[in-house]
Amino acid sequence: MVPTSYYLLLSAILFGLGIVAFVFKRNIITIFMAIELMLNAVNLAFVAFSQSLGKPDGEVFVLFVIIVAAAEAAVGLGIIILTARNRRSLNVERVDLLKL
Amino acid sequence: MTAPLAIFFVLAAMAVLGAVSLIVQRHPIHSALSLIVVMVALAGLYLLMGAEFVAAVQIIVYGGAIMVLFVFVIMLLNAGEEERTTVSKLATYAGIPLALAVTGLIAAAIARSSGSLPAPAPNGALTSTKALSTMLFSDFVYPFELTSFLILVAILGAIVLAQREN
Numbered sequence: 406m407v408p409t410s411y412y413l414l415l416s417a418i419l420f421g422l423g424i425v426a427f428v429f430k431r432n433i434i435t436i437f438m439a440i441e442l443m444l445n446a447v448n449l450a451f452v453a454f455s456q457s458l459g460k461p462d463g464e465v466f467v468l469f470v471i472i473v474a475a476a477e478a479a480v481g482l483g484i485i486i487l488t489a490r491n492r493r494s495l496n497v498e499r500v501d502l503l504k505l
Numbered sequence: 506m507t508a509p510l511a512i513f514f515v516l517a518a519m520a521v522l523g524a525v526s527l528i529v530q531r532h533p534i535h536s537a538l539s540l541i542v543v544m545v546a547l548a549g550l551y552l553l554m555g556a557e558f559v560a561a562v563q564i565i566v567y568g569g570a571i572m573v574l575f576v577f578v579i580m581l582l583n584a585g586e587e588e589r590t591t592v593s594k595l596a597t598y599a600g601i602p603l604a605l606a607v608t609g610l611i612a613a614a615i616a617r618s619s620g621s622l623p624a625p626a627p628n629g630a631l632t633s634t635k636a637l638s639t640m641l642f643s644d645f646v647y648p649f650e651l652t653s654f655l656i657l658v659a660i661l662g663a664i665v666l667a668q669r670e671n
Binding site: 406407408409410411412413414415416417418419420421422423424425426428429430431432434435437438439441442445448449452453454455456457458461462464465467468469471472473474475476477478479480482483484485486487489495496 | 507509510513517520521524525527528533536537540543544547550551553554555556558559562563566567570571574575578579581582584587588596600601603604605607608611612615616622633636637639640641644645648652655656658659660662663664665666667
């Protein structure tokens with residue numbers, strides 16, 4: 406059997422890689438994908454805990470996270486389309502209207 | 506090494522390589538395909554743990570719907586290669602150590618308490634999914650109904666945001 410800590414460790418590594426992608430990528434769509442990667446890492450931890458403790462609560466949470474991620478993707482990509490149309494660029498460095 | 510452990514390491518390597526590839530690739534469509542690899546690998550891990558329903562939802566909703574939406578938007582906006590801009594000093598000198606620190610912190614917490622958790626044991630596919638659905642429609646029925654409202658609001662928001670102004 407695979408120990409639960411292995412799954413949790415993999416989840417931590419994926420979450421860290423998600424943070425790195427979030428900080429370093431310049432394309433707004435890729436940054437959005439980094440958020441999805443972090444959500445996936447958290448889901449893995451949820452399922453690992455749920456199966457380890459023998460209770461389905463964690464899996465229910467995963468379903469809710471997936472639903473919220475789907476809603477977030479719909480609204481977020483709508484915002485991305487709007488920004489790309491207004492700024493003519495997908496580079497987040499160009500979206501600096503609020504910058505002093 | 507037992508078979509589940511070998512499968513775990515193959516899938517874990519696939520997931521980590523996909524995540525690294527997401528960072529390294531410069532074209533957003535390549536990043537999106539890398540993310541799909543990560544999601545499929547995670548679905549395999551869910552199957553390995555005995556969470557069949559979550560694995561199916563992961564493939565259908567994440568690998569199917571959400572990633573198709575991403576690829577669709579990338580093609581709609583005709584997104585090209587990422588411009589090479591100088592990464593800000595703050596990102597370089599604070600981002601990497603911070604990401605490493607967060608990973609290390611979580612890993613340390615896991616390592617300290619790993620002995621207290623039993624290994625996930627697949628307890629039969631049907632019972633797991635049955636228990637999941639029972640809990641979803643009894644204890645979590647109000648949040649479940651609220652999510653349908655959330656999706657409605659999200660659809661309306663997406664339409665309002667993406668429509669062309671007249």
